[in-house]
Amino acid sequence: xxxxxxxxxxxxxxxxxxxxxxxxxxxxxxxxxxxxxxxxxxxxxxxxxxxxxxxxxxxxxxxxxxxxxxxxxxxxxxxxxxxxxxxxxxxxxxxxxxxxxxxxxxxxxxxxxxxxxxxxxxxxxxxxxxxxxxxxxxxxxxxxxxxxxxxxxxxxxxxxxxxxxxxxxxxxxxxxxxxxxxxxxxxxxxxxxxxxxxxxxxxxxxxxxxxxxxxxxxxxxxxxxxxxxxxxxxxxxxxxxxxxxxxxxxxxxxxxxxxxxxxxxxxxxxxxxxxxxxxxxxxxxxxxxxxxxxxxxxxxxxxxxxxxxxxxxxxxxxxxxxxxxxxxxxxxxxxxxxxxxxxxxxxxxxxxxxxxxxxxxxxxxxxxxxxxxxxxxxxxxxxxxxxxxxxxxxxxxxxxxxxxxxxxxx
Numbered sequence: 417x418x419x420x421x422x423x424x425x426x427x428x429x430x431x432x433x434x435x436x437x438x439x440x441x442x443x444x445x446x447x448x449x450x451x452x453x454x455x456x457x458x459x460x461x462x463x464x465x466x467x468x469x470x471x472x473x474x475x476x477x478x479x480x481x482x483x484x485x486x487x488x489x490x491x492x493x494x495x496x497x498x499x500x501x502x503x504x505x506x507x508x509x510x511x512x513x514x515x516x517x518x519x520x521x522x523x524x525x526x527x528x529x530x531x532x533x534x535x536x537x538x539x540x541x542x543x544x545x546x547x548x549x550x551x552x553x554x555x556x557x558x559x560x561x562x563x564x565x566x567x568x569x570x571x572x573x574x575x576x577x578x579x580x581x582x583x584x585x586x587x588x589x590x591x592x593x594x595x596x597x598x599x600x601x602x603x604x605x606x607x608x609x610x611x612x613x614x615x616x617x618x619x620x621x622x623x624x625x626x627x628x629x630x631x632x633x634x635x636x637x638x639x640x641x642x643x644x645x646x647x648x649x650x651x652x653x654x655x656x657x658x659x660x661x662x663x664x665x666x667x668x669x670x671x672x673x674x675x676x677x678x679x680x681x682x683x684x685x686x687x688x689x690x691x692x693x694x695x696x697x698x699x700x701x702x703x704x705x706x707x708x709x710x711x712x713x714x715x716x717x718x719x720x721x722x723x724x725x726x727x728x729x730x731x732x733x734x735x736x737x738x739x740x741x742x743x744x745x746x747x748x749x750x751x752x753x754x755x756x757x758x759x760x761x762x763x764x765x766x767x768x769x770x771x772x773x774x775x776x777x778x779x780x781x782x783x784x785x786x787x788x789x790x791x792x793x794x795x796x797x798x799x800x801x802x803x804x805x806x807x808x809x810x811x812x813x814x815x816x817x818x819x820x821x822x823x824x825x826x
Contacts, residue, residue, distance in 0.1 A: 422663040422664050423663070425662070425663040426659040426660050426662065426663035426664070427659070429658075429659040429662050429663065430655055430656065430659040433528065433655055433658070433659070433708050433711075434655065435792065435796070436527050436528065436792060437523075437524045437527055437528065438796050438799065438800070439792070439795035439796045439798070439799040439800075440520060440523030440524050440526075440527055441520055441523075441524065441704070442640075442799040442800070442802055442803045443519075443520070443523065443799055443802075445520060445640045445644060446636070446637075446640045446802060446806070447481075447519050447520075449636045449637065449638070449639030449640030449641075449642070449806075450633075450636040450639070450640075464478075464496060464500075464501035464502060464505035464506065464509075464510070465500050465501060465502060465505075466502060466505070467502045467503070467504050467505075467553055468504075469549075471501075471502055471504060471505040471509070472504045472505055472508060472509045472545065472546070472549045473509070474505065474509070475496075475501070475504070475505035475506060475508070475509025475510040475513070476509040476510070476512075476513040476517070476542075476545055477513075478509075478510055478513075478514075479509060479510040479511065479512065479513025479514035479515075479517065479518070480513045480514070480517045480518060480519075481518075481519075482510070482513075482514040482518065489510075489511055489514040489515050490511065490731075490736055490739050490740075490743075491739075492510070492514070493506050493507065493510055493511040493514075494568060494743045494744075496510060497564075497565065497568065498565065498568045498569060503552040503553070503556070503561050504549040504552050504553055507548065507552055507752065508545050508546075508548035508549035508551075508552055509545055509549065511731065512541065512544060512545055512548065512731065513541065513545065515703045515730055515731060516537065516541055516703070516727060516728060516730070516731075517537070517538065517541045518703075518704075520704050521537075521703060521704040521707065522534050522537065522538075524704050524707045525537060525707050525710075525727075528707055528708065528710075528711045528783065529707065529710065529711055529714065529723070529783045530778060530782075530783050532771065532776050532777065532778055533710075533723065533724075533783075535776070536720070536724055536767050536771055536776075537724065537727065539767060539770065540724050540728065540763045540764070540766070540767040541728075543763050543766060543767070544728060544759050544760065544763040547759045547762065547763065548755060548756070548759055551755045551759070552755075555755075556748075556751050556755075560747060560748055560751065561748070563745065563747070563748075564743075564744035564745055564748045567743070567744055567745045568743055568744065579604065579605050579606045579607075579610050586604050586605065586606045588602075588604045592606075593605070593606070594606075594607070594608060594610075594611045596611060596614065596615065606642075606645075607638075607641075607642045607645060608638060608810065610639070610642055634809050634813070637805065637806040637809040637810065638806075638809060638810045640806050641806050641807065641810040641811075653705065655705070655708050657699065657709060658708035658709040658711065658712050659708070661709070661712050662712045662715070665716075670713070670716030670717055670718070673691065674688055674691065674716065674717045674718045674719070674722070675717065679717075684719060685719045685721050685722075685765055685768050685769070686761075686765055688718050688719035688721065688722035688725075688764075689719065689721045689722050689724075689725040689760075689761045689762075689764035689765045689768070690725070690761050691718070691722060692713070692718060692719075692721075692722035692723065692724070692725035692726035692729070692761075692764060693725045693726065693728070693729040693732075693757055693760045693761050693764070694729075695713070695726055695729075696725070696726040696727070696728070696729025696730060696732075696733070696760075697729055697732055697733055697734070697757075699733070703730055706726065706727050706730055707727070709726075710723050710726055710727055711783060713726060714780075714781065714783055715781045715783070717780060717781075719764075719768055720767075720768050720771060720772075720777045720778075721764035721765050721766075721767050721768025721769075722764060722768075723764075724763065724764045724767050724768075725760050725761055725763065725764030725765075726764075728756075728759075728760035728763060728764070729756075729757070729760050731756055732752070732753050732756045732757055732760075737749055737752075737753050740752050740753070
């Protein structure tokens with residue numbers, strides 16, 4: 417094995433993926449930041465108390481427009497559930513959509529894998545949400561959810577304090593934690609962007625008012641950088657792992673793993689989808705960072721449905737399951753793990769055969785290439801300028817506006 421050449425190949429692969437997806441990541445995080453700036457969590461919670469399809473749909477829409485950081489999504493789901501959102505709207509709708517159906521993951525998937533995978537992600541995502549909603553409503557006893565809600569409420573004082581904007585947990589005693597005194601007590605924040613968003617929300621302006629103000633968009637820019645801060649380590653890890661695996665793991669090894677059953681058979685699809693979920697669990701990578709590794713798996717011979725199952729498995733990686741255990745107790749954590757594992761596998765199988773029936777599965781290993789290089793260059797230049805503006809507003813803006821926002825909040 418030529419280690420130096422493999423490292424060069426890994427570096428080349430990493431550079432190509434970064435170049436192709438940079439503009440899409442900036443755009444996706446900008447949209448997520450804008451939604452956080454203009455729509456409050458309290459307004460979402462008020463609409464998600466029922467257990468019907470309407471609430472599942474609303475939870476999914478809010479998730480689609482929300483953050484792609486799995487940790488933030490799980491923490492926000494915990495808050496929605498604690499405040500009264502139903503299991504169907506929170507666990508099935510919001511939590512899944514906010515990690516697997518968000519705009520940035522669709523953009524990156526479109527660029528690296530192709531539009532067929534994006535369409536399959538939406539189709540399979542809707543199916544998975546409905547299946548999970550059915551499980552939470554009809555298979556898991558209501559008493560388990562009641563106990564889980566009590567567990568969240570009783571343990572709230574023992575957990576790290578939660579940022580009311582992004583959902584991340586913070587240590588109020590840390591020098592890096594920001595805080596604001598309110599009539600109801602002290603709110604703590606993980607970043608200046610979250611603090612600014614909170615202060616902006618206290619001005620009692622409608623989202624339309626915020627949308628057409630400079631301060632509203634500055635908050636949106638700060639939120640976008642907050643998204644980067646939450647997800648950058650996952651993104652870097654996902655891109656590097658995918659590059660190293662593409663360069664160092666022989667295709668023959670993957671071929672042996674994905675051809676334990678004869679290629680093209682039902683057993684091949686079923687086994688490949690289950691393996692996809694298993695690989696997704698053990699790789700520890702979440703959300704949009706999964707897509708580069710999904711490209712490696714697709715090029716290596718995994719069934720189309722296996723790619724989708726792999727992407728859907730990011731909500732049961734070990735550190736996320738441990739969050740379930742801490743939030744809701746061991747019983748519901750185990751139920752969520754088993755449910756999501758089974759549903760991700762079944763959804764991958766169903767999506768594979770549905771796409772096969774309408775002849776939408778690309779040739780094995782064929783992927784991406786949907787954005788011409790000239791467009792990529794232009795888009796990268798434009799969104800690099802947007803990113804620089806976001807960095808400036810977040811880290812170099814004067815404190816005068818913050819003081820004005822604090823005055824409005826008081």
